[in-house]
Amino acid sequence: GDSVTQMEGPVTLSEEAFLTINCTYTATGYPSLFWYVQYPGEGLQLLLKATKADDKGSNKGFEATYRKETTSFHLEKGSVQVSDSAVYFCALSFNTDKLIFGTGTRLQVFP
């Protein structure tokens, strides 16, 4: 079945470091891809998305590119801040209202 695989966490970084969180997917077709973020004590919120191959989603300094050839949607940020500490979820959807989520990756940024 369709699924999303994320790198295990936690990812621990110093402020201003470069961030990569890996996400790959398995799907019988070409889904839309999403990154959601969950700050402590809150629900998830959409961070960015891409709906077709080679699209780049971006928001708040984060970027991810839809790579069909490697079935990947890795999240990157050039310089992380302490306020970016959160759990990040990769997800996919096939033009329906149902999303399939990965297991989440916790990011901890220290000053």
Add this chain to the structure above:
Amino acid sequence: NAGVTQTPKFQVLKTGQSMTLQCAQDMNHNSMYWYRQDPGMGLRLIYYSASEGTTDKGEVPNGYNVSRLNKREFSLRLESAAPSQTSVYFCASIRTGGNTGELFFGEGSRLTVL
């Protein structure tokens, strides 16, 4: 803007007790969802409702029932709670049409079953 509101935020139950988690959204969304979040498991869909009056099972429906009372409200009921249902529960909604993929989540309800 209230968005998606869940109650209660915290609840402790004994095995065999029943309870209902309430969810309401004020965004006029058609579809609503209940997820559970467990360590190492991510979010798993329990039930969803594509429109008022309809409900469908998700990935992990056993031990739960739902009710879509009207367009705004979608409740989740545990008839006989078990320790395996200890989790954080999230309600979410989505605007149908446009395929935005943007789910709006509540702040979560942390349930402990002893």
